[in-house]
Amino acid sequence: GKLVGEEAFIRIAPGVPGVADRSTAHHLYKNLAGDSQGISLNLWTSFLSELL
Known part of the structure; x- marks a missing residue:
């Protein structure tokens, strides 16, 4: 299946309220x-x- 890599995750996660800040x-x-x-x-x- 398709995987979400760390770089993509780090770009997307901070943009979703409640997920995580960049750090x-x-x-x-x-x-x-x-x-x-x-x-x-x-x-x-x-x-x-x-x-x-």
Whole structure:
């Protein structure tokens, strides 16, 4: 499946109210991604829908 990489996550996350500011977005991404090369698009959209 499609993956959201760290760079894309860092650009998008601060723009969504309640997700993270730029300084904490890196930590949030690493927690969501774990050892993977990215977070799945499905996980990312589920995460956002829970917040919105």
